[in-house]
Amino acid sequence: MPEGPSLVIFKEEIMPFKGKKVLTASGDVKTMDPGLLKGKKIKDIKTWGKHLLLIFSDDLTVRIHFLMFGSFTIDSKKDRPARLHLGFAGKRELNFYTCSIQLIEQPLDEAYDWTADIMNPDWDTKAALRKIKTIPEELVCDVLLDQELFAGVGNIIKNEILYRTGIDPNSKTGKIPAAKLKALVKDAVDFAFLFLKYRKVHMLTKHLQVHDKKVCPKHETPLEKGHPGKKKRRSFWCKTCQKLYG
Numbered sequence: 001m002p003e004g005p006s007l008v009i010f011k012e013e014i015m016p017f018k019g020k021k022v023l024t025a026s027g028d029v030k031t032m033d034p035g036l037l038k039g040k041k042i043k044d045i046k047t048w049g050k051h052l053l054l055i056f057s058d059d060l061t062v063r064i065h066f067l068m069f070g071s072f073t074i075d076s077k078k079d080r081p082a083r084l085h086l087g088f089a090g091k092r093e094l095n096f097y098t099c100s101i102q103l104i105e106q107p108l109d110e111a112y113d114w115t116a117d118i119m120n121p122d123w124d125t126k127a128a129l130r131k132i133k134t135i136p137e138e139l140v141c142d143v144l145l146d147q148e149l150f151a152g153v154g155n156i157i158k159n160e161i162l163y164r165t166g167i168d169p170n171s172k173t174g175k176i177p178a179a180k181l182k183a184l185v186k187d188a189v190d191f192a193f194l195f196l197k198y199r200k201v202h203m204l205t206k207h208l209q210v211h212d213k214k215v216c217p218k219h220e221t222p223l224e225k226g227h228p229g230k231k232k233r234r235s236f237w238c239k240t241c242q243k244l245y246g
């Protein structure tokens with residue numbers, strides 16, 4: 001599943017379509033009528049967490065979530081029907097596949113809390129810490145994947161920042177010392193921008209320390225592997241480097 005930094009890259013790739021008018025719109029999308037978009041201009045393109053947002057007007061935005069296997073093509077088609085196809089002048093086209101598409105028919109500032117998006121300049125570390133304080137019994141591995149708190153954080157970012165800050169994924173947020181928790185929240189943003197930098201040059205995997213790895217880079221001992229928490233996503237951690245709180 002693409003994480004926040006990958007969405008920023010998708011946005012940059014699609015940016016040349018900003019200001020362009022949709023001439024044809026079709027697809028097997030069930031949640032909206034693609035015909036609605038015909039004749040409308042893409043006014044802007046934004047991301048919020050793992051959502052790509054094609055903004056047509058103040059109260060008309062197409063929200064694309066790539067789920068596990070979603071993808072898109074620019075000026076070409078795959079050998080299967082697109083969920084949403086948008087055609088533009090000069091035979092230009094955008095096609096989205098295997099994704100969830102929703103219409104947002106209200107101003108985006110009402111639909112989204114921008115301060116909760118790790119890639120957004122309005123991200124608010126203090127607000128995130130305040131929200132975590134209200135759920136002291138939750139495991140940190142679940143809290144980091146909560147898109148209401150950390151929009152854009154996915155499993156790779158979760159595993160890497162827990163290792164970088166020395167916190168066992170099974171720790172309860174209420175038991176983690178305040179300074180440690182603050183370091184973790186700050187690192188979510190710091191690491192997300194490193195992720196963006198490395199992914200742009202196709203060097204991300206090389207720079208991961210524990211996600212999908214076998215041994216701790218520091219100790220060269222086997223990493224723990226499991227599916228902790230309610231969300232049961234794959235976790236990789238070092239029992240020596242990462243402390244269990246609570």
Ligand SMILES: [Zn+2]
Binds near residue numbers: 219
């Ligand atoms: Zn270690």
